[in-house]
Amino acid sequence: MTALVVIDRAPYGDWRGREAVDMGFSLAAFDQPVSFLFTGPGVNWLRMGQDATELSQKNLARQLGAAAIFGVEALLVDHKALAAYQLSVDTLSSPAQPVTVSPGLYGQYDHILCL
Amino acid sequence: MTALVVIDRAPYGDWRGREAVDMGFSLAAFDQPVSFLFTGPGVNWLRMGQDATELSQKNLARQLGAAAIFGVEALLVDHKALAAYQLSVDTLSSPAQPVTVSPGLYGQYDHILCL
């Protein structure tokens, strides 16, 4: 089983993306192949320079930085959404692979999770 | 104080619109002048022929029918949203007044509530 976790929500404002990341990390921890796809405002998870001290929240970019340790296979990022939010693939907080979102992309995974 | 309750969410799928209606009715019950504005998928609150028996929910069009009894001043409906959802002002479940949504419309009310 190969899984894709889709994060299409902005970080910090709600807990849905965070709970999706927890699910993805759990799959990886149980040795299931899993990748993440960031799209829409979800690409902001990968923005550098996050500091949520004033919100009394954890740094989500740092949380995502543990992806490799858990054994997450790849972080994919929608290149159109990157452009919409003035982000460039060279300056992200974690190494991510730009992709074009299409039915074919989703078709490569057995299990797709979009919380 | 004149109040406007904005309903921009579809009926039945979530409780937010219902809770906004409860607030509007409470204002009216305490003799505060209040109107409702339906926009976006919220215009479907006014569609005829609703039957939520299979969902084990109450009929929301009927709930809205109590607006006049509570003393709600007017039901306003965004005419563009009506058209998008193939609705016509002549065939709504409660009498509503078609309006063009603009800053000037909101400017007529002291208190605007959008849950």
Place this chain on the structure above:
Amino acid sequence: MPSLHIVNKAPDHARFQTCLAAVADEDTLLLTENAVLAAVMAQGLPGTVFALSADLEARGLAPADIMANIGRIDFAGFVSLTEATSRIISW
């Protein structure tokens, strides 16, 4: 393997578009809850499209109101769709 896409968001929800962008021609799209409102809209929907009858009825959408190419199914039909494929995506 074709996918079954299940979407429950209203047509103006950002997730609804994310869903549409993932549906291949050979896929099946099932509209549930608030998404059944898309069955009356002019926007074309990709794939083979069904809408859940309990949700259509709640929202007052009669068979005559919905686009001709959209099938009405009940929960037994919903289960049948899930028998046909293991690639099921809930948007």
Place this chain on the structure above:
Amino acid sequence: MPSLHIVNKAPDHARFQTCLAAVADEDTLLLTENAVLAAVMAQGLPGTVFALSADLEARGLAPADIMANIGRIDFAGFVSLTEATSRIISW
């Protein structure tokens, strides 16, 4: 009387557009929570626009990243905006 509009939804949320359609030229628009992401986008925003600094910082949006016509304010500034008008709309 001018209005203070407070929006906390991401720019792709349907409510964000509902909010923009309600803002008059003389109104003030305050971006909070997920809405601060609009401060880096090309889309023009109506009214006099501010963004809450705590939410900008959490999301890594430095002063150099945000549009020149958007002011950064803290919670004391937020309170000041609410002193100026009693017509406050939370979207």
Place this chain on the structure above:
Amino acid sequence: MPKTTALSFTLIITGAPYVSQAPQTALEFARAVIAAGHRIDRVFLYGDAVHLASTLACAPSDEPQWTQIWSEFLETHRVPAIVCIASALRRGVLDEKEQKRYQRPAHNLEPPFEIAGLGEWVEGTVSSDRTLYFHPTD
């Protein structure tokens, strides 16, 4: 029509009752799964859906009591139902063990719901023939 092979399902609910339709849609689907001769391996409550397992929810008498209705369904069909521990603790849904551990004045988990970790969800998605999610609409 000849019946195809019986399948096993894992159902995950992520939307709360009286906030979203998710628990109702999931229940109708679950009933249809059993009526079609299939099996439900387990139900997993995640995120806001953990409130479905609260024994303290009191809907008005003319509305469905979703906690009781789900609980009866699970008992009747002997379906295990897991409430995600991380979601539940933050949202104030506790069993007796967590009540003691966190020294709280009460517990509020309706049986037969049980508290466990995401490992139960991973096991479900790996071992069941079909996995379906029931999300809120917002």
Place this chain on the structure above:
Amino acid sequence: MPKTTALSFTLIITGAPYVSQAPQTALEFARAVIAAGHRIDRVFLYGDAVHLASTLACAPSDEPQWTQIWSEFLETHRVPAIVCIASALRRGVLDEKEQKRYQRPAHNLEPPFEIAGLGEWVEGTVSSDRTLYFHPTD
């Protein structure tokens, strides 16, 4: 800078903690209101925000305990905080009185939060100089 006249505020929270930012944003705003010399007439919890008043919520030790933090703020500044009864009952947030009325095994309302009806909200919006809502982002 000369201070303008002191104003009174009613704050309504509609988003839950650990689901939305609403309780955190509302608290920072409330602190700034008091720092600016204004008054908070009351705080009203509506919809999912009623979970903020649950004495059973147990966040991990490295995360803010929003129920306790809000409760201390309300006590310190003697701000009345009302939990909407209709929202609370459906979502399983009960005081001792409602526990008895609905014959439930426990109650879970954190003081100083109190349960009351929408009339309290109407009174707040009518009598306060300013009314602000803190919604969830979805």
